[in-house]
Amino acid sequence: MQSLTFLTLSKNGESRAELRDALVGSGRAHLLADCASPEQMLADVARLRPSAAIITVGPDNSEKEFTLIKKLVAASPDIAIITAAHDPAPALILSSMRSGAREFLQLPINSDEFHSVLDRIAELCAAGKTTLHKSGRVIAVFSGKGGTGASFFGTNLAAAMDVPTLLVDLDLQAGDAASFLGLDTKYSIADFAHNRARLDDSLMASLVTPHSSNLAVLAAPLEAHEAEDIKPKDVSEILHLLRQRYERIVLDLPHTFDPVTVAALDLADDILLVLTLDIPGIRSTRRALKIFDRLDYPRRKIHVVVNRWSKGIDVELKKVETHLGEQLIGFVPNDYHKVMNSINLGEPLVQSDPASKVTIEIKRIAALVSGNGHPPTAHPRKRLLGMFGRQTTSSPVDLSKMLEDMA
Ligand SMILES: Nc1ncnc2c1ncn2[C@@H]1O[C@H](COP(=O)(O)OP(=O)(O)O)[C@@H](O)[C@H]1O
Ligand SMILES: [Mg+2]
The missing domain is CATH 3.40.50.2300 (Response regulator)
Structure with a gap:
């Protein structure tokens, strides 16, 4: 629709x-x-x-x-x-x-x-009596705390799309999504905001930086002080104009609920909420979900994704889901070397290493959110058990127990 x-x-x-x-x-x-x-x-x-x-x-x-x-x-x-x-x-x-x-x-x-x-x-x-724009899907990638891998996941998700996609770095103070793609950018979203009144197709095309056939990036301000000039209203307008030109827009966001971030989350069709399965990660995710509720976002627009997943993590997934009140829809494996290399070389893993498990899972999630926003039909749990074997329940640190205590 x-x-x-x-x-x-x-x-x-x-x-x-x-x-x-x-x-x-x-x-x-x-x-x-x-x-x-x-x-x-x-x-x-x-x-x-x-x-x-x-x-x-x-x-x-x-x-x-x-x-x-x-x-x-x-x-x-x-x-x-x-x-x-x-x-x-x-x-x-x-x-x-x-x-x-x-x-x-x-x-x-x-x-x-x-x-x-x-x-x-x-x-x-x-009936064609009023304006209906071509409207690309806006997918926000957010995490309640830093270091979760939201930027890594977001850039790779954008690179995994098979339709014209723009990655927009909205971490205005500290964004480095362009470097994850190995790009040196001349222009940024600050130039978009300055030229708001005269943005047309050719100007927009000249302010984004192309990466590969289906991917371009709109970088965060090159100088941190330029971030202050960008207002929530600028971001809403810029995204509105961009979604008429790209089939997908992936937003890399900071970890705060500042007004610019909220404006972007408001506009998003999907929010991928990324977490790592540790107590600070789970706690900040629950906090973010509560804020989304307060902002009146329908839960169907939110999809919770685990990053840095490994079979060594001792937590009962069902308990995490109950604690969050949300299903976990994706599990991106932990792979320190591959991910670190990909970031340092500026080559998205989904393009440089198509066979890796990280790539396969990110591509699956990309296909999922590229649908029409309906929840996944097959829960990944079954597939996961096949991939990683059974979860153990006894171990020195019982995360599940700690979750119960937090509830
Ligand atoms: N799936 C993963 N496996 C291993 N390390 C990861 C994975 N995803 C992210 N990382 C590591 O986490 C660190 C933080 O990633 P980043 O994307 O900058 O996080 P955020 O944007 O949430 O602050 C990076 O140094 C990266 O190497
Ligand atoms: Mg980041």
Whole structure:
């Protein structure tokens, strides 16, 4: 299913947050930007061509908003306008419709009503009456703590894709994904942000660095201080523009929930949450899942992947899954030498060593998330037991027991 894109304009922070939560929580809509003024909305609609715009109106004079709606309809008749208000006064609804709004949404949002509005917008899009962009899949790779191998996994996942893919390094302060691919980059996401207003195909093509036939990278800022100039809104817009040009966008993220990272996670279709099976790893993963819940991300968008897996790890996987409340969908083996060599040589293992077990597992996960986002049909456990033999249960350090104590 193609996803719908939205801009919002709200009079107060509460409705803004409510609209954001409803859009992000729906799992089928992307919030491109919350506009600060009617002027900004006019400019952003022209530039970003969303599927729809939501504008809050009332309770007092809403002439400015109605004027905006008329202008939007005149300038971009293919974009669906939705008005939202706490008070469903007939006069307000009538004025909205007369200005050109297609839908009225009552606040606070009722989830069923919201979904039926989304259904109607999707129908409009399908009927070709409004904009529906080609929209590549955004796959965020995140880990609750550093050193887990998120960057190694993310770069190799990107290199394992068999469709045009862009790896975007959003570890703005310390990103080095380009070096994992052996690339020297001249431009970075900071250049994207500076040139936001005039980004077209040829400029975008010149700011990314090609790697192999299906892979290019958009590097993190070359100087750490440039990171401060990049705002969450820049990242949402840049990703929106990029997903119209690439089939897959893989995001390498830092290990914090800063506003830029949250903006990226909001937009992602899938979040691959990477952990190592040790107490700090499991604990930070549980914390991250709790934050995802608070951010209203549907659990189906989250996939937990174990990195540095080995049969020597003594932990009952079932207990980890129960503790996290999530299935483990992948197990990338630990291979210190191969991984270290690949990073040092700047050659993604999935390309340089197609037969390695690390490659085979990362390719399997790439195929999994490249599907349509449905959960895996076959649980990897069976396959794993075949590969690594049975898990032992008695050992000096009983991780499972420690997990129970933590719960
Ligand atoms: N599957 C693996 N097997 C062995 N070592 C790994 C594996 N994945 C990552 N590493 C090691 O972990 C270290 C941290 O990796 P990195 O991708 O930079 O982590 P993060 O981005 O989570 O901070 C690297 O030095 C790498 O060699
Ligand atoms: Mg990293």
